[in-house]
Amino acid sequence: MSFNKIPDAQFDLTRNAAYQAGRVKSHAVRLSKAINELLNSEYPAEEWGTSCLVGADGITLRIRTPFGDARAVTAIQLINGYVGARYVFEKLIASNSGTPFYQPVWAIRIDGEGQVTSDDGELLYRLQAFSGTEREHGVVTVTLSAIYAIATNDGYYVSDQ
Template structure:
């Protein structure tokens, strides 16, 4: 197996890894706290039934009427620099009746924005009048992906 020799162009992308990953992790935590706040309001709580438990590590436990899920924050390097990808997973039983986690959806955060479904063409805008609507859309997307139980 051949490996590439890396140079300054590649090194420049990771020189500030600690600060950039901490910034993404804080944005990810704020994102999930805002989604949780929407889910805890009266109508979504009674109608959607989504509960989020946010861990110190940024990972999130998810309870839904369709079963358990989780959101695991995975840090990596993307074309816009350091990025965090929330892998939305649903708990399922395999053929041996053992619990396993199936990836069903993703949310990507990087220095340029937030992208549901990891689609570079669907950047969500925050900081305006529609913020609660955007968080509700993300909550419903998570619920739908867990309900379907397969990668979307």
């Protein structure tokens, strides 16, 4: 395997990575908190059959749905020339040997300005939106999309315990 020289213009994108990554992580923490609050609130918990728990890092989520357990994890990456987050929803399924593992089922991206987009670049909402209604609608859109992706995935895992 050979590796080519990386041009200055490309590696320069990583020079202020600590600041940019911190900014993006703070947006991911806000999104995780909002999803957690939504999934544990009375109506979704009763009607959608959901619950959620935020991990110690403030970002990772453990999600329960009628369609199986899932999690959300965040990876900080260079995306189209900027430091951003790929926020990935993964469903717990069984391998052919019965071993449980998490399979990605849907993902969104979060940029340094707090814009949440689908992987194809469509704006879902802005975490920094002035309107609380826009933010709430955005969280519902992201959450229901993730639940749909979990529900339509063929994989499953059933614990014997």
